[in-house]
Amino acid sequence: MVFGKCNMKRIFNILTAAVLVMSCSVENSDMVYDIAPIVSYIYLEDSDGQNMLDPHAREDSFDISRISAEFRGQTYAVDMSRFNETGAWISTKAYMPQFSGLMLQVDRYGKWMISFGELDGTENIANENLVINWGDGSSNTITIFNNFRWKWDGSPVITRRFYVDGKKQDTDIAVFKFVKNKK
Numbered sequence: 001m002v003f004g005k006c007n008m009k010r011i012f013n014i015l016t017a018a019v020l021v022m023s024c025s026v027e028n029s030d031m032v033y034d035i036a037p038i039v040s041y042i043y044l045e046d047s048d049g050q051n052m053l054d055p056h057a058r059e060d061s062f063d064i065s066r067i068s069a070e071f072r073g074q075t076y077a078v079d080m081s082r083f084n085e086t087g088a089w090i091s092t093k094a095y096m097p098q099f100s101g102l103m104l105q106v107d108r109y110g111k112w113m114i115s116f117g118e119l120d121g122t123e124n125i126a127n128e129n130l131v132i133n134w135g136d137g138s139s140n141t142i143t144i145f146n147n148f149r150w151k152w153d154g155s156p157v158i159t160r161r162f163y164v165d166g167k168k169q170d171t172d173i174a175v176f177k178f179v180k181n182k183k
């Protein structure tokens with residue numbers, strides 16, 4: 001099949017217009033995406049299933065205040081100051097994403113945990129280690145992988161993976177449970 005100069009130019013112009021229309025519709029899209037931050041929720045139980053992070057029911061031999069986390073060359077002590085006696089957050093404003101470091105808190109089911117974050121959900125993180133030092137000489141490592149990019153249509157693509165002590169987790173949800181043997 002032979003195309004004349006006029007037909008080739010017409011095809012080129014049509015393809016160019018299509019690309020421009022698609023790129024303009026992506027850039028001028030009214031769609032707003034709320035990208036979830038990365039927050040690691042960490043639970044600690046003893047071998048009998050008792051929550052070791054509950055300051056009201058834990059063994060005296062385990063000191064929550066000695067827990068720390070290492071991430072990107074920084075060490076974060078566990079912050080126990082931002083909750084009241086029931087574990088509810090003391091807060092005066094609506095939720096705004098922010099990095100809080102390592103926090104002791106209660107989940108919505110009343111279980112005590114520590115959380116680490118928030119990390120920017122749009123940041124590419126290539127297997128960075130979050131080391132939880134339990135304050136008794138033991139530690140666990142959570143490795144974080146986050147790949148964020150925009151597709152040609154303007155929608156986000158996020159790949160998140162977590163590893164615990166080198167073992168890939170079956171989910172991209174950052175909830176971890178550790179069990180310590182009683183001493």
